[in-house]
Each structure stands twice: as structure tokens, then as C-alpha cells.
Amino acid sequence: MNIAAPPVLIFDSGVGGLSVLGPIRALMPGVSIVYAADNAGFPYGIRSEAEIAARVPALLGRLVERYRPQLAVIACNTASTIALAHVRAALDVPVVGTVPAIKPAAEGSRSRVIGVLGTMATVRQAYVDRLAGEFAVDCTVLRHGSARLVILAEAKLAGETVTAADVAPELVGLTGQPGGERMDMMVLACTHFPLLAAELVEARTLSGLGPLGMVDGGAGIARRVAHLLGGAGAGAGQPGSGRAVFTRADAHVDALAGALQSFGLMTTEIL
Ligand code: DGL
Numbered sequence: 001m002n003i004a005a006p007p008v009l010i011f012d013s014g015v016g017g018l019s020v021l022g023p024i025r026a027l028m029p030g031v032s033i034v035y036a037a038d039n040a041g042f043p044y045g046i047r048s049e050a051e052i053a054a055r056v057p058a059l060l061g062r063l064v065e066r067y068r069p070q071l072a073v074i075a076c077n078t079a080s081t082i083a084l085a086h087v088r089a090a091l092d093v094p095v096v097g098t099v100p101a102i103k104p105a106a107e108g109s110r111s112r113v114i115g116v117l118g119t120m121a122t123v124r125q126a127y128v129d130r131l132a133g134e135f136a137v138d139c140t141v142l143r144h145g146s147a148r149l150v151i152l153a154e155a156k157l158a159g160e161t162v163t164a165a166d167v168a169p170e171l172v173g174l175t176g177q178p179g180g181e182r183m184d185m186m187v188l189a190c191t192h193f194p195l196l197a198a199e200l201v202e203a204r205t206l207s208g209l210g211p212l213g214m215v216d217g218g219a220g221i222a223r224r225v226a227h228l229l230g231g232a233g234a235g236a237g238q239p240g241s242g243r244a245v246f247t248r249a250d251a252h253v254d255a256l257a258g259a260l261q262s263f264g265l266m267t268t269e270i271l
Contacts, residue, residue: 007032007241008225009069011060013044014150015157015256016191017075018263020098023222024073025240025264028229032240034067035265040248043150044078045119045190052121056083057090059247062271064091067245071228073221074098077118077189081125096224100128100189101215106136108213109185113140115174118189120145128189142180144173146190152199153192158255164202171203181209188216243267 008024010017014037021035041047041055056079060072073096074080074087080097088095100122105114114136116123123143132141149170156162174180188194194216204212242264246253249270260268 004032004241006068006070007034008229009034009036009063009067009072010075011036011038011063011072011079012076012191013038013042013079014154014192015195015259016150016153016193017073018157018259019191019194019216020073020075020218020221021263023218024225027222027226028240030238030240031229033242033264034063034069034245035242035260035263036063036245036271038247039250039253040246043119043147044076045121045145045150046147047121049082049121052079052082053086057086060087061090063245064093066271069093071096071225073225075191075221077122077191077217081122081127094228096221096228098191098217098221100131101187101217101220102128102131102141103135104215105185105187105213106139108215109139111182111184112138113142113179113182113184115142115144115180115183115186116189117144117146117149117170117174117186117193119150120147122189140179142174142177142183144170144177146170146173149196150190150192153195154252156195157259158252159258162196162199164199164206167196167199168203168206171200171207175207175209183212184210185213185215188214191216191218194218239264241266243269245269245271247271
């Protein structure tokens with residue numbers, strides 16, 4: 001008898017966690033995935049710390065009870081930087097969080113000016129100060145919080161056209177700051193933003209400011225998950241199953257069906 005391993009739960013406010021699901025699937029094709037999006041609470045980036053800290057652990061508790069995952073990934077910088085400790089305290093499964101990739105950005109910067117592009121809630125966190133102090137102490141670390149890019153990423157995956165011109169003002173949010181024209185590495189500190197990597201690269205090219213390296217946490221999270229699951233939990237042979245779970249039924253969820261299926265999430269349900 002073939003008893004399937006329990007799934008890995010991947011959690012975000014919306015489709016951003018798909019930028020983490022991609023590297024997890026690439027590294028562990030056999031693992032079963034439950035992808036949970038709190039669209040009823042979306043967007044997190046404009047919420048207060050207190051709201052996130054109350055909402056996320058309670059919701060993850062319900063999801064773990066329902067789906068019994070072997071491991072949970074908070075594929076959301078906003079939720080992780082605010083609520084990771086609360087979630088770990090509340091759950092009895094291992095929890096992997098998402099940390100702004102300041103360390104690799106600092107390692108790759110020659111100009112010693114790096115940018116952190118996240119949600120408004122993420123870029124104001126003391127957690128980001130600590131990462132900058134630990135890993136980028138000799139760098140100028142510019143920050144910009146963008147709610148618009150989150151909306152644009154959702155729109156793109158729902159089939160709408162998003163262009164470089166749409167995302168360009170958010171790059172200017174960093175390059176327009178003192179020293180910003182020298183920025184040569186940028187942290188995509190919101191999991192929605194790698195979904196707009198092509199548009200961001202094009203916008204940078206059009207700006208004429210020269211090459212810009214972009215880093216996000218997806219590959220590192222996938223390695224961490226693989227390490228925690230070991231050989232046994234990661235699944236092998238057959239491609240793992242995938243389903244998406246939302247916290248509210250609406251037309252946007254319907255519009256996302258094609259994108260979800262392209263990430264192997266073949267069915268959608270409401271929590
Ligand atoms: N994807 C999320 C993050 O990484 C948050 C997007 C939002 O809901 O504002 O921060």
C-alpha cells in the first residue's frame with residue numbers, strides 16, 4: 001500500500017507564496033502541497049502589527065488542524081517579520097518563515113548601496129534593522145514599501161496586462177532616495193514581487209541606471225524545507241498533488257484558476 005506523506009502547507013495573503021512554491025516544487029517534485037491564501041485578509045502590507053499578529057497564528061492553527069501538514073511555510077515577509085514567533089509558539093509542526101534576503105544582497109553589492117523593496121508593514125520592522133545591522137553594516141540600506149506592486153502581481157496572475165511602466169514608479173521609490181542611483185542590488189522583500197521580476201528588470205533597463213541584481217528568499221526556503229523533510233518526507237517518484245485554499249470565495253479567485261494550475265494547484269477550495 002502506498003501511503004502518501006502529509007502535505008507541506010504554504011501560506012500567504014494571496015498569490016505571492018507561489019514564488020516560494022515554485023522553488024519548493026523544483027527541488028521536491030513529489031511533495032504534496034496545500035497552498036493557502038488569506039484573501040479575506042488581503043492585503044497584509046497595509047495592516048497594523050497587532051492585526052497581523054492576531055490573525056495569522058489563528059488562521060494557521062485552523063489550517064494545520066484541517067490539513068495536518070508535516071511542515072508549514074509562511075511564504076510572506078509581512079506575516080513572518082511580524083508573527084513568526086507567535087505562529088511557532090502556537091503550532092506543533094515545524095514552521096519555516098520568510099526573511100528579507102539582505103545577506104545575499106549585501107554579499108553581491110559592489111557599490112555598497114542596496115535596496116529593500118517590501119510592503120509598507122515589512123520595511124518598517126525592527127527585524128529589517130537587525131538584518132541590516134548584522135549583514136549589511138557597511139552598506140547604505142534604502143527601503144521602500146509598496147502596496148501597488150502587490151496589487152499588480154495579483155492582477156498579472158489573474159490574466160491582466162502589467163507592464164514595465166506600471167512597476168517603474170516603485171523602483172524610483174528606491175533610486176530617487178539620496179544615493180539611490182548607486183544601488184546595485186535589490187531585495188525583493190515581498191513574495192509577490194518575484195512574480196513581477198520580468199517587468200522590474202525591464203523597468204530598470206529603461207531607466208538607464210545600469211545593471212541591478214535582484215534577490216529573494218525562495219530558493220533558500222526550498223533548501224530549508226528539503227533539509228527539514230529529509231528524504232522520507234519529500235516524496236519521490238510521482239509528482240505531488242496540489243490544492244489551493246482561500247479564505248473567501250470571489251471573482252478574483254476564479255480568475256486565478258489558470259495561474260494556480262500552472263503551479264500544479266489543480267483544485268481550489270474555501271476554508
Ligand atoms: N506576499 C506578502 C509579503 O511577502 C504580503 C502581500 C500583502 O498582502 O500585502 O509580504
